[in-house]
Amino acid sequence: MTTLQSNTTELRTCDTTGLPVFKGAEFFIRLNAVCAVVFLLVGGIAALLLALTRWQTVHLLGPEWFYRVLTLHGINMLIFWLLFMEIGILYFACTTLLNSRLFSKHLAWASFVLMVSGAVMTNSVILMGKADVLLTSYLPLLAHPLFYLGIILFAVGALLGVFNFFGTLYIARRDKTYAGSVPLVTFGATAAAIIAVVAVGHGALALIPVFTFSLGLTPEPDPMWYRLIWWGLGHTSQQVNVTAMVAVWYLLATLTTGARAPNEFVCRAAFVLYILFINLASAHHLLVDPGVGAGWKIWNTSYAMYLAVLASMIHAFTVPASVEIGMRLKGYTRGVFDWLLNAPWRNPGFSAFFLSLVIFGFIGGITGVTLGTQQINIIAHNTLRIPGHFHATVVGGTTLAFMGLAYYVVPLIFQKDYIARPLARIQPYLFGGGITLMSFGMSFAGSEGVARRTWDIEAAGVYGASTHMMLGLLGIGGILAFTGLLIFVLLTVGTLLIGKSNKGRPMACWGVPKTITKIGAEAEREVDPHNTPGAMTLVVILLVAFAVYYFANWGALADVWHVR
Amino acid sequence: MSITAPPKDWFQAPSGHERVWLGMAFAWCIVLFIMMPLWHFKGKQNSTGESYATTPAAFSERVDRFVAANQVGTHNGTPIVEAPPGGDAYMLGRMWSWYPFLKLRVGETYRLHLSSMDLQHGFSLQPMNMNFQVVPGYDHVLTITPTQAGEYTVVCNEFCGIGHHGMIGKIFVE
Ligand code: HEM
Numbered sequence: 156m157t158t159l160q161s162n163t164t165e166l167r168t169c170d171t172t173g174l175p176v177f178k179g180a181e182f183f184i185r186l187n188a189v190c191a192v193v194f195l196l197v198g199g200i201a202a203l204l205l206a207l208t209r210w211q212t213v214h215l216l217g218p219e220w221f222y223r224v225l226t227l228h229g230i231n232m233l234i235f236w237l238l239f240m241e242i243g244i245l246y247f248a249c250t251t252l253l254n255s256r257l258f259s260k261h262l263a264w265a266s267f268v269l270m271v272s273g274a275v276m277t278n279s280v281i282l283m284g285k286a287d288v289l290l291t292s293y294l295p296l297l298a299h300p301l302f303y304l305g306i307i308l309f310a311v312g313a314l315l316g317v318f319n320f321f322g323t324l325y326i327a328r329r330d331k332t333y334a335g336s337v338p339l340v341t342f343g344a345t346a347a348a349i350i351a352v353v354a355v356g357h358g359a360l361a362l363i364p365v366f367t368f369s370l371g372l373t374p375e376p377d378p379m380w381y382r383l384i385w386w387g388l389g390h391t392s393q394q395v396n397v398t399a400m401v402a403v404w405y406l407l408a409t410l411t412t413g414a415r416a417p418n419e420f421v422c423r424a425a426f427v428l429y430i431l432f433i434n435l436a437s438a439h440h441l442l443v444d445p446g447v448g449a450g451w452k453i454w455n456t457s458y459a460m461y462l463a464v465l466a467s468m469i470h471a472f473t474v475p476a477s478v479e480i481g482m483r484l485k486g487y488t489r490g491v492f493d494w495l496l497n498a499p500w501r502n503p504g505f506s507a508f509f510l511s512l513v514i515f516g517f518i519g520g521i522t523g524v525t526l527g528t529q530q531i532n533i534i535a536h537n538t539l540r541i542p543g544h545f546h547a548t549v550v551g552g553t554t555l556a557f558m559g560l561a562y563y564v565v566p567l568i569f570q571k572d573y574i575a576r577p578l579a580r581i582q583p584y585l586f587g588g589g590i591t592l593m594s595f596g597m598s599f600a601g602s603e604g605v606a607r608r609t610w611d612i613e614a615a616g617v618y619g620a621s622t623h624m625m626l627g628l629l630g631i632g633g634i635l636a637f638t639g640l641l642i643f644v645l646l647t648v649g650t651l652l653i654g655k656s657n658k659g660r661p662m663a664c665w666g667v668p669k670t671i672t673k674i675g676a677e678a679e680r681e682v683d684p685h686n687t688p689g690a691m692t693l694v695v696i697l698l699v700a701f702a703v704y705y706f707a708n709w710g711a712l713a714d715v716w717h718v719r
Numbered sequence: 720m721s722i723t724a725p726p727k728d729w730f731q732a733p734s735g736h737e738r739v740w741l742g743m744a745f746a747w748c749i750v751l752f753i754m755m756p757l758w759h760f761k762g763k764q765n766s767t768g769e770s771y772a773t774t775p776a777a778f779s780e781r782v783d784r785f786v787a788a789n790q791v792g793t794h795n796g797t798p799i800v801e802a803p804p805g806g807d808a809y810m811l812g813r814m815w816s817w818y819p820f821l822k823l824r825v826g827e828t829y830r831l832h833l834s835s836m837d838l839q840h841g842f843s844l845q846p847m848n849m850n851f852q853v854v855p856g857y858d859h860v861l862t863i864t865p866t867q868a869g870e871y872t873v874v875c876n877e878f879c880g881i882g883h884h885g886m887i888g889k890i891f892v893e
């Protein structure tokens with residue numbers, strides 16, 4: 156026990172940032188990050204096959220494998236890739252940023268082993284063709300029991316990781332390893348962790364009865380009840396992704412531009428809004444369902460004031476404003492956008508972060524709130540508009556932000572400098588650009604009525620040339636995004652295998668903006684953190700785009716048959 | 720710096736641009752909310768989720784009675800049934816067809832009952848692009864009024880097994 160203890164408290168000082176890195180935590184951050192990248196690759200190969208099948212002119216896979224690969228893609232991307240990354244991020248945020256060792260190595264091992272065995276079990280069952288039920292496995296569709304068991308094991312593992320995070324927060328506070336309040340990034344990570352517990356609770360409630368039903372032990376749960384509870388997992392976990400992504404935005408903004416929040420209180424309050432206003436977010440997925448009434452739908456979509464949306468809109472301002480303040484402090488004070496033009500666009504940590512912010516806000520956010528409006532959902536539910544929306548949130552947003560994070564995690568935590576750095580510099584543009592094209596293709600095809608999760612559209616005989624063009628855009632965007640994803644995986648794995656060690660010196664810098672004028676107190680005096688015209692302009696453009704899209708959709712809704 | 724402890728006096732009321740944006744964003748959130756109840760009372764397209772418990776056997780029996788009483792023709796072997804204006808119409812989903820096909824009239828209102836015999840299905844009316852969930856055990860009632868004549872196709876847009884893409888129905892509106 157004593158050796159274990161001393162192991163976990165052993166630490167080094169980061170040669171780049173001067174922050175403490177605890178050996179025990181570092182080990183598990185590495186382990187989780189490596190697994191994340193492996194599952195990203197599995198999901199990515201599946202993604203290419205899907206894009207080449209939905210591109211109706213290419214139509215690569217047959218129906219059986221299309222649905223099998225769709226199941227594989229959804230689960231490996233949305234669950235395995237993101238959660239392995241998030242556990243790694245939690246470990247980082249509670250150790251290095253709080254100057255504390257990890258609470259328990261045993262717990263970290265248990266978490267990791269459960270997650271890996273759950274993931275391997277679920278993937279094996281899917282590939283054996285015993286679980287062609289898609290990510291959501293809507294009853295009465297039924298998969299092999301091991302499919303559910305795998306997901307349950309994975310979720311329990313993730314929950315243990317979250318507990319380890321909370322344990323670390325506790326010992327850090329108890330041992331006074333840090334002074335004052337926790338840093339903003341840790342605060343955001345804590346919000347994500349709390350929401351994750353809610354999500355996993357719903358997951359257990361939905362999946363355990365289905366698991367026992369699949370074993371023949373209990374009667375079949377009601378399919379509507381299952382939809383309600385399953386989306387308590389499904390939507391809530393998207394809130395985890397958003398929250399973790401915003402925390403990563405703040406982190407990357409700080410590392411790449413020296414960003415400084417305009418008002419720590421407002422940023423933190425926005426994280427608290429995420430925790431408070433998501434409980435019945437599953438409503439967004441049941442807007443055209445039987446069994447739940449209009450009042451229930453309207454209330455649970457918004458709680459009368461859309462405070463979770465407000466939280467995102469706050470971050471949409473405070474994140475670019477942080478960058479603007481950081482850059483103005485460095486002397487980029489001319490005009491409205493001097494700070495943005497001089498940002499380190501060749502630094503993949505920055506470009507990934509900023510593209511993620513723009514794609515998430517302008518495409519993912521606007522479409523998400525609009526499609527999740529009770530009545531507008533009638534002209535969107537289960538069409539390709541839905542994947543068009545969430546590939547802009549969870550892929551162009553969260554996944555791209557996490558890729559940007561890797562450009563710092565690998566040099567700082569694995570202590571290896573990236574190979575093929577010029578390729579890394581274009582990777583975020585390729586991936587972000589590809590996803591944006593694909594998302595447009597999906598959204599427009601969906602507006603023309605094309606269903607999601609459908610192998611073929613010709614049988615319906617209602618889709619014309621423009622629809623096929625949009626599906627072509629989906630295909631081409633998908634190929635570009637896949638190329639970006641593959642470059643990311645190859646560079647990252649390649650770096651781990653053959654990258655040059657940077658032990659004993661700072662990481663090879665990706666490029667950060669130079670300070671061009673006076674520094675320190677004098678600059679502080681000249682830059683007013685409450686005056687950020689650049690960020691303000693950006694969010695006003697966002698709001699105008701939002702309003703145009705939103706009301707255009709009400710207009711489109713007004714043209715369809717009357718229904719109540 | 721968001722990776723270090725905040726300054727001691729971090730509890731500060733928003734001011735400047737931040738305060739302006741907070742006000743604008745909050746006002747917009749209120750607009751987002753107001754639109755829904757407003758449309759619920761003033762708008763013509765709403766999803767009220769009206770539904771009743773049923774079973775596949777009971778629902779199928781009602782569908783058969785509806786077909787027997789109102790059939791006016793067939794299309795590719797499936798009965799076309801003209802629903803009485805103001806009355807009930809039925810369409811059931813099963814792997815992998817919609818049954819029966821319907822004939823409706825522009826401007827008339829119908830209570831369209833949807834349910835499933837097996838898995839969940841998606842009622843997706845094309846090219847109108849109106850979409851509703853069809854769940855076994857639930858008689859989902861849409862009070863609909865067609866506004867334009869034409870031949871409409873019902874696509875299934877909830878995954879329901881290997882033949883899902885071929886689950887196509889018809890509604891003829893005169
Ligand atoms: C190279 C990048 C990617 C491409 C080309 C891609 C492409 C696709 C395509 C074509 C579909 C099928 C749409 C349909 O027919 O309904 C799909 C579904 C989906 N994708 Fe992706 N995707 C990519 C990355 C991701 C990532 C990173 C995530 C999550 C983090 C993700 C999450 C999902 C989910 C949840 C679904 C829905 C699965 C279902 O309907 O059950 N994708 N994707």
Ligand SMILES: [Cu+2]
Nearest residue numbers: 840875879886
């Ligand atoms: Cu179907």
Ligand SMILES: [Cu+2]
Nearest residue numbers: 875877879883
């Ligand atoms: Cu179907």
